[in-house]
Amino acid sequence: MDFAYEIVLTKEIVEKCEDEVARQLFDIPYSNFRDLHIPLIMLKTEIWQSGTAIKYLMELREKGYIDNSDYNLW
Numbered sequence: 001m002d003f004a005y006e007i008v009l010t011k012e013i014v015e016k017c018e019d020e021v022a023r024q025l026f027d028i029p030y031s032n033f034r035d036l037h038i039p040l041i042m043l044k045t046e047i048w049q050s051g052t053a054i055k056y057l058m059e060l061r062e063k064g065y066i067d068n069s070d071y072n073l074w
Contacts, residue, residue: 035060038073 007024014021039053048056052071060066068074 035066 009021009024036057039048039056042048043050043053056066056071066073
């Protein structure tokens with residue numbers, strides 16, 4: 001998985017769509033970081049076995065999102 005991505009925002013978009021720009025620059029990268037951090041924490045606290053963490057990451061990679069209820073999260 002790649003932690004870096006490129007986004008090109010024109011001056012017009014930055015000036016007229018502040019909420020969308022903020023989402024693209026902050027919300028999406030932070031959400032991706034959290035999604036990738038969850039299996040590490042669950043393994044560290046011995047809540048999950050490695051198979052569950054691998055399944056979670058494979059599903060995240062395939063779908064781009066995770067249904068938290070499938071993994072008893074939140």
